[in-house]
Amino acid sequence: MTIHDHKRPVIPVLPIVFLPSQKEIHPNGHSTLLELAREARVPLEAPCGGKHVCGKCTVIVESAKGPLPPPSDREKEVLGDLIQIGYRLACETVLTCGASVVVPEGSQHRPQVILTSETQHAYPVRLQPHVRPCYVEVPEPSLDALLADRERLLMALEKAYRLRSLQMDLFLLRRLPQVLRSGRKGVTAAIRDGKEIVALRPGREEHLYGVAFDVGTTTVVAFLLDLVSGEKRAVIPAMNPQIAVGDDVITRISFCQERPNGLDHLRGEMVSCLNGLVAEAAAESGIDPDLIVEATVVGNTAMHHLFTGLDPRYLSMAPYPPVLQEGQSLKARDLGIHIGVSAYVHLLPVKAGFVGSDTMACILATRLHKRKSPALLIDLGTNGEIVFGNRDRILCCSTAAGPAFEGGHIRWGMRASPGAIDRIRIDPDTLNVTWQTIGAERPFGICGSGIISAAAEMIRTGIILSRGNLNKTLKSSPRLREGEDGWEFVLAWAGETAAGQDMVLTQRDVAELQMAKSAVYAGAAVLIEQYGDAPFREILLAGACGNYVDPRDACTIDLFPNCLTAKVVGVGNAAGHGACLALLDKNKGKEAERIAQKAEYVELAAETRFQELFVESMWFASARDFEDDF
């Protein structure tokens, strides 16, 4: 140490303060801002890991307490004129003095999460919801520079987060004076897409919540998610109360046409149901519903219209045009949904009158639109939406399969709920029947997968012949008999069932199943043909029924083409999962929009090839193999 050094006063080095996180760290003279940010645990994006490649670690250096290093060539190349207003690349910049370093919205690191789901297809998603909490301290009003409550709040947010021209709606403005004067330090503004404040809370709120609704014709499910951690907090299912009016969408559309205020009535029923689910989910997880600041909704087009209050009547008239297709962000209060007063509900896009946002959400959840090899996606419900394609091309259609897969129009049919037979085995020698019920209860009826299972076993044991007729030559078994409605096969004897009556599968039930399965088969075949007969390896079955169907049974009844070569995978409630993904990652909503635009809708009613295939696939082709055995 020289005398000179000795005399030099010790100048305390001021820290580098990262904003908006307000984390501090002292410069050491050699670490880059990116390295310091990591040390200070500031969530700064750097996909290339600091290798000077990606150019994503943009920051803004402000109020530096000393000279800044000149910008590197790479910074000049990536940032251009932005350098003049303080922009730098964190991986290129070494500061030797204190400064404020703003990490702008676009450079903030978003963690990835995997959303739990019953499907095997869950994939990691970036946690970048529409709405984020921003905490600020708002200065008191003063005579010197009189600023209104709103203007002081916006100024504080601009200063802390570089958010400009933020909007606030009337209902939030009405709450503003009280929130600012609550006595707690600071306020948390929930900010949507950097454009609008959609909730305001006194003090610091670390967590905001969102709710995803999967609105099916039969069941409705609400998923309550933590938008900050990505955690699923509650999943609450309910029956769609519109069932009181009719099981299928056509009945409900007719109801709207025939009754004055029919649409208002059905909409009201649905909205009350969803509000009940929100209240239940919030209570179950101990969350203030006011902190639910965003919602997403998926459903078939009729449910989408009935929920939104859009006249559905033209959905039932060729060419079945919806009122709208593009995704919409609407105020929850305008829809009657009781979450945060200024929150938005995002309705995912629909494709056509009978291919709705539930199908778009299924594609999103299964990543069909990103796959290299094509796959077949089938939602086994009343409408039987079918999708075939990959990242190059997506074709979709809807087959009016009828309600057989949901237990409708089947003598002993019922929905997949406790007491429903969902799997059947028949002894080929004795024709004795064993079954499995949901909840291991006494059989009360038979659900979609049970009907498919029963039919498949009956084909394997020669009870059902290739044309679908019951094999009357097997009269030796007491289970095969002529009933009031024609021939029938006894699945369970009266003593075994909950109803105390023989449970049968009738010749008519088999015919109903044939209609349903040939519609699905023919619809899928048309899409595959139009795509150009590309080989495919996976068949994805969505929906409650689809998830529990035994792939072998599906093959036996020829439910869809290629079932011998492709792998059949149940993907569960893929629509609901897609709605959750869109809630956690706003880019998924944009992806859904691109899917809807890119997907090609095939109107089967206009395809003569569909009619041909429908008739052709009515038979059980594989039954011929078994017929010979008997």
Place this chain on the structure above:
Amino acid sequence: MTIHDHKRPVIPVLPIVFLPSQKEIHPNGHSTLLELAREARVPLEAPCGGKHVCGKCTVIVESAKGPLPPPSDREKEVLGDLIQIGYRLACETVLTCGASVVVPEGSQHRPQVILTSETQHAYPVRLQPHVRPCYVEVPEPSLDALLADRERLLMALEKAYRLRSLQMDLFLLRRLPQVLRSGRKGVTAAIRDGKEIVALRPGREEHLYGVAFDVGTTTVVAFLLDLVSGEKRAVIPAMNPQIAVGDDVITRISFCQERPNGLDHLRGEMVSCLNGLVAEAAAESGIDPDLIVEATVVGNTAMHHLFTGLDPRYLSMAPYPPVLQEGQSLKARDLGIHIGVSAYVHLLPVKAGFVGSDTMACILATRLHKRKSPALLIDLGTNGEIVFGNRDRILCCSTAAGPAFEGGHIRWGMRASPGAIDRIRIDPDTLNVTWQTIGAERPFGICGSGIISAAAEMIRTGIILSRGNLNKTLKSSPRLREGEDGWEFVLAWAGETAAGQDMVLTQRDVAELQMAKSAVYAGAAVLIEQYGDAPFREILLAGACGNYVDPRDACTIDLFPNCLTAKVVGVGNAAGHGACLALLDKNKGKEAERIAQKAEYVELAAETRFQELFVESMWFASARDFEDDF
């Protein structure tokens, strides 16, 4: 004519079609597009009159049926890369073939109108309201390219008007299917700022309407205007129903603080009143209220908050911060206003707790902010807002003048309505009084201008002395007497009045007037001093009272500084006029925003100079001149 010419087939020249007006004209080979547009009466902007100077006559040439002339140097200079996508200057381009020529929004000529008004300050305004009607024919849905109702409408609007990414709110979407299928050809979309459809009507609607509300503490006025012609269709005044709770804003603010739902109650009263005015104006002019697609509102800050439902309590606590300052466009339905279901209500900006959007509108209407020489603008009401300035600088303040100018706190005071004495003459020799009443009815009371007139005449005739005391030495006149409340002067004898009692001006009334006038005088003087004592030539008096005050009377009572050298001009309901201007020309709304930002608010409560001047100007200085005469 040569043989060659003779053989040439006659090629019919296709017309040039101007869009969106769809006006057609045939090219003649030498006229420019600007000349042809004028001939075809297409409203194309060309401020320079076609002298190749302004570069404003931009058009887009599409689907030309032949070669286009190469762009001129001037076109290259003005348009740059836009030339590549078809942009041309109409004054430079001569077409020799048919084509479609789109006149984009920015190039469309907006006629100027002068809005009728009782004020002398009416100036021409450009007719460029927020909302414009756009007629389109929407194709039917088809199977080939299935588009929803919304998407077909937006496509048609994009094609005809080059409007992209238009928004539609939920309530309009709900009406969309019926409007498109009304059986009438085409639909008219009312489009706001080129961004959102705010009304939809079957068929072609040539006229859309707007309503401007001037919400005063005492009176409310609705102006119904035709947004396409600029014509005023109805003007309906009413008393502010909140008067039932209290005459002044402070009482109403207290009501909100003290009563549960006090704010809701006052807001409801106001909204019902405005809805009544809209209904009356629409009925009077035979207009469907659904065609009212925009509204503007001006009022003092308390009325602004009470109308909007913003808690006004902090307006009465130093430093009197409003909840918001910037102008707001809010949905009429959210405010409870019954005009078009998706229409907006634009609230002009407020400056401070006691300088509201009515003052901003007064500045707009009187063009104070564009004047070279400064002027003094005074709204003679309970709050007495005062503005001093010009295009360089604007200062404003509010004096709690008290209600004397509106007849309040004056024994026989009343509002300026039929039966109110508004002008008085006193014979200097006999002290006999003659008066003039509004509507020439029997006197019922005395209004603001009448009180000022009475005081001025009493000063001139030596009845009021310089300190404000009544001159008891004039006891010889039976009109000057000691009453129950101290000394008083009889303005009208019992036999002359509607009430059958002597109508008097008491010593207390004079003291009340002194308080009011010295507050106004001192407020104005503070602003003038702070501005730098610039000479000024005009004093503008706004408000019902201000409009009818005799300038000579105002000078006699020393109502404001410089009244001997400056010209006093009544500008009537300048606030209402400003609200109408903002309705007809959206740029006026932006101007109001700039005025509010630029204006400097002076809080008189914090100015010791105001206290001094207030005390100093309590006397009637000019009375001394008259005192000597008696």
